[in-house]
Amino acid sequence: MRGDYLHNEKDLINLVAKGNGPAFSQLFERYQDKVYKTAFFYLKSEAAAEEVVQEVFIKIWQKKQSLQDVTYFTSWLLKLTKHHIIDHLRKIARESAVLEKLGQQGQPPDNTTDFRARHYQYQLLLQQALSNLSPKQKDVYKLVKEQGLSYEEAGEQMGLSPLTVKTHVARALQSIREFLQKHGEIYFILLLIKK
Numbered sequence: 001m002r003g004d005y006l007h008n009e010k011d012l013i014n015l016v017a018k019g020n021g022p023a024f025s026q027l028f029e030r031y032q033d034k035v036y037k038t039a040f041f042y043l044k045s046e047a048a049a050e051e052v053v054q055e056v057f058i059k060i061w062q063k064k065q066s067l068q069d070v071t072y073f074t075s076w077l078l079k080l081t082k083h084h085i086i087d088h089l090r091k092i093a094r095e096s097a098v099l100e101k102l103g104q105q106g107q108p109p110d111n112t113t114d115f116r117a118r119h120y121q122y123q124l125l126l127q128q129a130l131s132n133l134s135p136k137q138k139d140v141y142k143l144v145k146e147q148g149l150s151y152e153e154a155g156e157q158m159g160l161s162p163l164t165v166k167t168h169v170a171r172a173l174q175s176i177r178e179f180l181q182k183h184g185e186i187y188f189i190l191l192l193i194k195k
Helices: 002-007 009-017 021-043 046-062 064-069 073-105 113-131 135-146 151-158 162-182 186-193
Strands: none
Touching: 009 021, 009 064, 021 046, 021 073, 046 064, 046 073, 113 135, 113 162, 135 151, 135 162, 151 162
């Protein structure tokens, strides 16, 4: 029977739909890598990818009766996986929005150690990323992103046109994103996407 699980997807899905535990274990063994690799590609985090794997297969077990209506299981599985990835990205974006607000306020909240640690880590990484910018990009970034000046105001201070300021800011953000991406910091990359 175990061999059948390995070779006949339709029978395997039907057994899982009927609540067969060993069949579900086989399903997990067969598809967990596909789910993990897809999640890791988008999330760039082993822990987050593993969490998505767990969530996806828990959802499959909870909704196992509906598997009988699934014609193309692999496509359905990838769609389910992407829904869970999107949920994770939304969660990260919400956390990033809080971090962004913290960065504007200049201090982390007192109520959670986790936020204080992330805020501190963000500040350290951002300073490292800024140190890689050209002097002009760094100055423009600080005027526009940290002091909140418009492109026109920053341009007046630096003797540059607003378009040149905008170009410097775009290049600075790209450089910072690339730096953070090398360090696998998806939280902070998402934070910068909105800027």
